[in-house]
Amino acid sequence: MLAEALVGEVLGRARSGGADFAELYVERWRRRGMRVLNGEVKEATSGLEYGAGLRLFYGSEVVYAYTNDLTPQSLLELTETLVRLKGLAGQVEASGTGGLDFRKQIPRGLHTPLIPLGAKDKRYRLERLLEAESGARIAPQIKQVQSSLTEWEQEVLVANSTGAWVEDRRIRSRVNVLAIAQDDFGTQTGTSGPGLSVGLEIFDLYPPASVGRKAAQQALTNLRAKPAPAGTMPVVIGNAFGGVIFHEALGHLLETTSVAKKASVLSDKLGEKVASECVTYIDDGTTPHGWGSSEFDDEGLPTERTVLIENGVLKSYMVDRWGAERTGLRPTGSGRRQDYTFAPTSRMRNTFIAPGDTPLDKLFEGIEYGLYAKDMGGGQVKPGSGEYNFGVKEAYIIRHGRIEEPVRGAMLVGKGPESIQKIVAVSNDLETAPGMCGSLSGSLPVEVGQPHLLISEIVVGGQA
Structure with a gap:
């Protein structure tokens, strides 16, 4: 996500400014969401985040700052700003990598999804959420059903002044169903919301209709429940x-x-x-x-x-x-x-x-x-x-x-x-x-x- 030379220069400048330890964290994050209420799409969102945070240790004392501008000028200015907090800005070298020789670690793919999030379109997601609603409609007392899907893809780079360089990729998916039951005596809710570090196989691991049914059964149980004792x-x-x-x-x-x-x-x-x-x-x-x-x-x-x-x-x-x-x-x-x-x-x-x-x-x-x-x-x-x-x-x-x-x-x-x-x-x-x-x-x-x-x-x- 960032050039090795730039990362080395940021960390090297931090160390030359007196920090005992310097760490740069960089991430790229895409989030998606869809929410369906009573068969109607209420939200379908997608967003991107991209930024970096720099942390410096002076003994056990820590200073931290972040930016979403990842140009070399911005990152080096961020470094100087943090060093200045400790009164050592005049010691920061104008350039140099601090002599870092990075030891790169790449993820082994232990949590790689079977069905990537990009493998299916929005219609597929909508159909699955409608299946969840259908599964929740198990009794006339179920008056309202909301189903939603949350997904994210996160790419992370962590490098520090000891020479560590780590990259990681994280993908998560979660389905949520809220069912509302109502009769002449009151209103009760039930929920179900499985989630894992997986892709769209979440719908195979947790069939949407069963997720909806579980939420509805809980709402119906509470509808007939008596007040709890103390x-x-x-x-x-x-x-x-x-x-x-x-x-x-x-x-x-x-x-x-x-x-x-x-x-x-x-x-x-x-x-x-x-x-x-x-x-x-x-x-x-x-x-x-x-x-x-x-x-x-x-x-x-x-x-x-x-x-x-x-x-x-x-x-x-x-x-x-x-x-x-x-x-x-x-x-x-x-x-x-x-x-x-x-x-x-x-x-x-x-x-x-x-x-x-x-x-x-x-x-x-x-x-x-x-x-x-x-x-x-x-x-x-x-x-x-x-x-x-x-x-x-x-x-x-x-x-x-x-x-x-x-x-x-x-x-x-x-x-x-x-x-x-x-x-x-x-x-x-x-x-x-x-x-x-x-x-x-x-x-x-x-x-x-x-x-x-x-x-x-x-x-x-x-x-x-």
Whole structure:
């Protein structure tokens, strides 16, 4: 995307101006989207982004700036501007590459799509979205259906003053369906939204009609549900998106973004027991075609499988370059950013609780009265402590070990570091689900997941 000589000159000038480390991040990004509401196209968009960001380290202190003008003059002016912030502009060499001999790494194509995004036209996409709507029209109570497709192609170049040169290509696709059900007593919604690092084979992996049907079934279930009870009780949390609780209330506490600042209750806990022995918690950037996967992170390091908690013991944090400087820990390929307008920070990729050995039906045995939170929704988390409250999109009462009537409006309230110690059984039916996570370095695609699991007690907010 940029000439090697220009990249070398930018980094060389930064180093000659006093920076201990310099990194140039360049990206080209194309996004497409289509949204259909009740059979009518409401949006069909396509956009291009192109820009670069320059990051300089002075010890553990960092300065960052970006531009969408990638001419040599603009990039060199950007370099001088950043160096000037440290009062060393007079030392910047007029030219030169800093003697860098780049070690180039090219992606192996681990997540290459089977059907490229350019292989089909807009009509093909529209037909698939109409199939999703048709699949959702399973009852007269379904009054409105919205289906959408999001796609992006991202090309990335990361080069730094150690001589690293990394290129990566990322392609992602996601289908979303929202179904609204209504009767004389109220209105309820249901959603379904699979996504992966794939091309248009997303429609083969997740047939559109089945995606629509799943959303509609959830809406109809909630339409006949009674208000949820309130109180402290055992809770079985469903697999796949059930993992969002521990993503938000635990995962963020394990990023060096908070750990290095001592802003996490899990700082300085390596080697200590922090969870139930049946819990192994993993963040994996290498999952084939995972929604949050890539071959390299946004700092140019290979992604990896990082075991964060093993059998209840804290083994690792998610470490970016800045976090490594502050803590002395090894980087784990966890540096991520939304785009070139953000400096990278340590972020989750595909984070999940590993499968256990408890058969699913055994999770419910012995529960006299509890809640089955089959599908989780959004919520709020208090940074640092992991205190959370999350809505449940689909829930059922557990009575005498059996799943009984559906309930709606349930909230789960607790603290992540405490809840993970109260997990008493984990099933073997691991599934994952895509989502978008916002933090200091912007909004990123992440995958959450877990098998079904039983927590001995959680405060359930509902209607007493």
